[in-house]
Amino acid sequence: MTFHRFPARALHIAAATTLFCAFFAAQAGEVEVLHYWTSGGEAKAASALKATLQGKGHSWKDFAVAGGGGDSAMTVLKSRVVSGNAPAAAQIKGPSIQEWGNEGVLANLDDVAKANNWDALLPKVVSDVMKHKGHYVAVPVNVHRVNWLWANPEALKKANAKMPTNWDEFFVTAEALKKAGLIAVAHGGQNWQDFTTFESVALGVGGADFYRKALVQLDPATIKGPTMLKVLTTFKRVKGYTDKNAPGRDWNLATAMVIRGEAGMQLMGDWAKGEFIAAGKAPGKDFLCAAAPGTANAFTFNIDSFAMFKIKNTANLQAQKDMAAAIMSPEFQETFNLNKGSIPARLNMDMSKFDDCAKLSSKDFVATAKGNTLVPSIAHGMAVSSAAEGAIKDVVSQFWNTDAMTPEQAADRLVAAAKTR
C-alpha cells in the first residue's frame, strides 16, 4: 500500500512544483545580495531573508564576503561596480549610502516606499539616512543600540555594587569591582572599541544636543569646548579600570570575560547580547543590560541597511523591488531581529516575542525618536563620512593609548581631524 501511494504523492508534488515553476518563470527574477553576515547568528538572520524571497518565487544568489567590519566586502563591491556588474543589493550603511549615491549607481525605490508607506513607518532620522537627494535608495533591516552597559550580576553582588546610572556612579561601581579583585571593565583595545566607549561617554556626559553638535555636525567650537574636555577626561578615566591585556582583543572575547564573571561590566552595542544568549544566559537573571551611564533618555543607533543598485534586467528589477518590500515587512523584521539580537527599524511593531533588553531598546527607540534624542552612532559609520570618521577615530584611539597626551591636546587634534573631507 504505502509503496504505491508514496510515489504517487511524490509525482503529484513534482507536477505541482513544475507548474509552480512554470508559472513563476515568466516573472521570477534573481537577486544577488552582497552581505557580510557570516558569523553564526548573522548567517541565520540572512537565511530568513533568503527564505522570504524564495517564498515569492525569486531566486537568491548569495554573495557573502567574510570580514565583520565589511572592509573586504566593500572592496569586492567596488570592483564589481567599476566593472559595470553591480549586484542587486549590497549591505551598505550610514553616510556611505550618500557616498555611493553621489557616484550615481543606486536605484530609486520611491514607488516601493510610497506603496508601503515607509515615510510613516520610519523615524525621520532613519529615513533621512536611507534617502539620497530625497529619494529612497536603501532599506533598513534592523536597529542596533550602541549605548549599552552590560554587567554580570554575580560580580556586582560580590563587589557589593549596583548598576550605575550616571558616570559618577560608574566609577564608584568600577572601584568596588576592582577592590573585589575583578577586572572592572572588559574592553578590547581596537580603535573602534575605544571609539564606541568614547561615544557613550560623550552622550552620557554631554547629552544628545552636545553629541549632535560635536560628533555629527562637527562644530569646531563645541569640539574644543569645556564639555568636550570633561568628556575626554572621563573617557580616559575608564581606561584605568580595564586590564593590561586589552589591546587587540576582540569584542566578543571581552564579552566572554563578563559572561564568565572575570570582569564586571562592558560598554558595547547590543550585538553583545547575542554572545550572552549564545552562552545560554538569560537577560535580567544571568546578565544585566542598561543604557550606558547617563544616557537613559538617549539612543545612539547603528542601522544595517541594504542599498539597491541600478540593474537592467526587468525580471531582476521586480525581484529587487520585492526584496525591498519584503525587508520592510513586519514578519521579516521580526524574524531577522530575533536572530540578530537587534530590534526592528519599523516603528509600531509587536515586541512580545523579544527579550527584556530588546523591549527596553525598542521603547527607548520610539521615545527618543519623538523626543529628538535619537542620534546616529559615529563609531559605527552612521554620523559622518568614512574619511572624517577615520581621522577622528585615530585621535580618540591615540588619546586612549598615549598617557602623555592631555585632553586639551586631544581636543585640538579632534578639531583638525573633523576638517577631513
Place this chain on the structure above:
Amino acid sequence: MSPGFATRLARWMPKLAVAPGFALSFAFIYGLIAWNGVLSFSASRLLPNYEWVGLAQYVALFESERWIVALTNLGIFSALFIGVGLALGLFLAVLLDQKIRAEGALRTIYLYPMALSFIVTGTAWKWILNPGLGLEHLVRSWGFEGFSFDWLVNPDMAIYTVVIAGVWQSAGFVMALFLAGLRGIDDAILKAAQIDGATLPRIYWRIVIPSLRPVFFSTLLVLAHISIKSFDLVMALTAGGPGFATDMPATFMYAMSFSRGQIGLGAASATIMLCTVAAIVVPYLYSELRGARR
C-alpha cells in the same frame, strides 16, 4: 623557402617569444603604476575619478600625523630588521660553516621559519608576546612576579615587537644566502692566509667578509623591499595598534584606499612607497649593470 626568410625568422624569434610576456608585464605592472600615479593627482574618494587636484593629496598626506608615524615606523623597522637580520644571519652562517656534525639538520631548522607565511609568524608571536598569555605570564608563573615584558601593548615599544618577529622569520634565510657565499670562497686563499700566520677572526674580517660583498648586496635588496612593503606581519601581529602606533606605509595605504574611501590619498602614499623602493633599487641596478658592462 628562401634562406633569407629562415634567417630573418631566426633573428626575430627571440623577440617574438618575449613579446607576449613583455606586453603583459607592461600593461599589468607599469600600466597600473601609471594609473596609480594619475589617481594620486585626482580627487578620487570611494571610486576612482579624474578630477585633477594637483599636489593636494600629497600635501594632505604629509600633514597627516598617521602618515608621519608610518614613515617613522618604517625607518625604525627597516634599520633594525635589515641590520639585525644581516648580522644574525652572518653570525649563524659563520658558526654553521665550521664543518660541524648534523649541519644539514641545523640548516633546515634555521631555514624553516622562512617556510611560514608572515601571517603565521605574526599570529604566533602575538600569542608569545601577549602579557597575559605568553612570555610575561610564563616567567611570572615561574615565580618572578616582578617580570614585565609588555612591549606588544605599549605604544612606544610595539614597533620593536614587529622587528623581533620579522628578524626571527628572515634570519635563517639570510644565513642560507651567506652560507652559500662562504662555501664559494676558495680554500686556497684561506690556507695561504693561515700559513702567513693570520688569526681566524682576522681572516674573517679581512678576507671572508669582504669577499661576500655581492651576497651582502643581494640580501640587502631582498630585506629592504620586504621591509618597505611589510603589511601582513603588522596586520597579524598588531593590526597597526595600539591605536596606530605600529602603522606602516603599506597598512596606511590599505586603510585609506579600501576602508576610508580616500583612494586619492592612498594612491599618493603608494607612489611615495614606490619612490622609496626606487631610491634603493635604481642605484643598485645602476652599479650592477655598469659592473656587467665592464
